[in-house]
Each structure stands twice: as structure tokens, then as C-alpha cells.
Amino acid sequence: MMKRAVYLLGAVLGAGMALASAQGLPTDPQIAAIVVAANQVDINAGKLAEHKAHAADVRAFAKRMVTDHTGVNKAAVALVTKLHVTPEGNATAESLRQGGEQNIANLKTLKGAAFDKAYIDHEVTYHQAVLDAMDKALIPGAKNPELKALLVKVRPAFVDHLEHAKHIQSKLGGQ
Amino acid sequence: MVRPHSDRSAPARRYRAPVLILSLAVALVAAGTLTGHAAQRAKRTAGHAHTVIIEGMAFKPQVIVVHPGDRITWINKDLFPHTVTSTAGKFDSHPIDPDASWTYVARKPGEYDYVCTLHVTMKGRIEVR
Numbered sequence: 598m599m600k601r602a603v604y605l606l607g608a609v610l611g612a613g614m615a616l617a618s619a620q621g622l623p624t625d626p627q628i629a630a631i632v633v634a635a636n637q638v639d640i641n642a643g644k645l646a647e648h649k650a651h652a653a654d655v656r657a658f659a660k661r662m663v664t665d666h667t668g669v670n671k672a673a674v675a676l677v678t679k680l681h682v683t684p685e686g687n688a689t690a691e692s693l694r695q696g697g698e699q700n701i702a703n704l705k706t707l708k709g710a711a712f713d714k715a716y717i718d719h720e721v722t723y724h725q726a727v728l729d730a731m732d733k734a735l736i737p738g739a740k741n742p743e744l745k746a747l748l749v750k751v752r753p754a755f756v757d758h759l760e761h762a763k764h765i766q767s768k769l770g771g772q
Numbered sequence: 773m774v775r776p777h778s779d780r781s782a783p784a785r786r787y788r789a790p791v792l793i794l795s796l797a798v799a800l801v802a803a804g805t806l807t808g809h810a811a812q813r814a815k816r817t818a819g820h821a822h823t824v825i826i827e828g829m830a831f832k833p834q835v836i837v838v839h840p841g842d843r844i845t846w847i848n849k850d851l852f853p854h855t856v857t858s859t860a861g862k863f864d865s866h867p868i869d870p871d872a873s874w875t876y877v878a879r880k881p882g883e884y885d886y887v888c889t890l891h892v893t894m895k896g897r898i899e900v901r
Contacts, residue, residue: 639775661890666871668852751851753829764892 622738626685629677631735632748634690635727636670638697639720645704646716654765662720669751676747684701696723710769718764723766724759725743731755799880819877821844822898826868826888831896837899838878845875853889856896 622632623631639662641671646659674759707715731752739745806841819875825832827849838844846856846868856874862884865874878884878900888894 665852668850672851750828752851753893754850757829757891761892 598600608625617729623734625682625741625744627687628735628739629682630684630686632673634693636666639666642700651713658765665754667703675742676698680741687734714769717762720762721766724755728755776856825849828893835897840879840900843875843877845873847873855890856886859885859890860886
């Protein structure tokens, strides 16, 4: 009886996981790569903007992005190292990385108010996209409870950054 | 009082009185400071200790009710710095690093709103009753 229950549970879990991969939920090694790529993209843009941005509040925001996302990445790398999870490259991580490179290339061609606007507009879109990915794929996909807990813990940082970026965006738009 | 036959010792005597007064003043100030510290220590031990955890971009609890003389310690459990800054300019922790803490003694009754100056969504309040 017990054996049958275990088989049944296994079958249900198996079906659930098959469904999960059909929906394209990433695995823990893929999530690790996505988290590191997502943070790195924003650190790189922030490093450029903290020196190149024109408005003081845009520079302060950029500095905040570098500090906060560096903190998140340090914790993420420490956790996956502890868990012996090797980040595995995937389409999402790759598109994040490419999007980040395109953004930097575009920002490098701009100056002054045009730079500020392009940087902040991208920050709004980027944080919204990462939040969507967190809610639809990363948090539901994470199997390891510590990895899931880390994602849940850092989610409010992305919400705060999005609000902050939107606030600056509205001020820039009003100028 | 100045004796005409001892001109050499006169300047020394002239300084004696001010030096004495100065020493007395230093002693009094020191005693006063010591008493002040002792009183402050006594008051601190008398007050209760409260903890606010900063985690996930939030102050937990968001509103803390304390009595005058109570100590409040904010512990930053997030992965980046935060501040505890009065919106009315009453207190400011300046950046508190991850795993670091900051303590404030609430003295005057009232309601004190505070924010993290680094993160727009973070708000808290101290109610001293």
C-alpha cells in the first residue's frame, strides 16, 4: 500500500515536472546563470552612468544600482557555490547579456540629457522585465529552497529600483 | 599685596590664582561630564531595548512604539546598505552596511517618520509614548 502511494507520488511529481519543463520553467543551474547575468547587466550600465550621467539624481541612482546589484550577485554566487550548482547558460541569460551590451553601445553614443533619458528609460524596462521573469519563471522554477528564498528576498529590491527609476523618468519627462 | 623686595617672584604669584581657578574649573567640568555619563548609562539601562530588522527592502516592524529612554537597534539583514533617516531631520544613521547595526535612544515623546534615503519605497515610524 505504502509502495503504491510512493509510486503514485512519483508519477504525480514526474507529471508536474514534465508540465513545468513544457512551460519552459528554468532549472536551478539555469536560474543561477540568469540571476548572475541580470545583475551584471545592470552593474555594467550603472558603472557607465554613475560617471557619464548629467543629472545628480541619475548619477546617484546609477551608483545605487552598482552597489545593490553587486550585493545581490555576491550573495547569489556565494549560495550557488555552497550548493554546488554550476550556472548553466541558456537563452534567457544570453538575451539578457546581449540586451545589456546593446544598451551600453547605445548609451556610449549619447551625452547629457539624452544619455540620462536613455539610461533611465532602459532601467524602467529592464527592472520590469526582470520582475516579470522572477514572478513567471525564476521563483516558480527554483527547486532548492535556499535559492527560492534568495529570489524572494531580493524581489523587493527590483520593485524599489523600478519605482525609483519611474520617479526619475517622470521628472526627466517633465523638464 | 605685592612685596617690593621680591620682584622676581611676583609674576609667579600673579599666575597662581588664575591657575587655581582654571584647575578648579577643569575638575568641575570633568566631574560634571562624569555625572552626565553615569546618568546617561543609568537611563539607558532603565530603558527597554527594541530591535527593528531591515530585510527585503522593509523595516520590520514598520511602526515601533517605545517609551522615552528606550533603545532601538536597527539590524541590516539585506544584501546592501540602508539608512534610518528622520524626515524631520531629528536623526540619521547614515549608511548601515549589510549585517551591521545602528542604535538610537528615543527621548522626547512624539511620532517620528523615517525613511531610507537610498531606497524610495522604504518607510518607517517611531512612536515615543
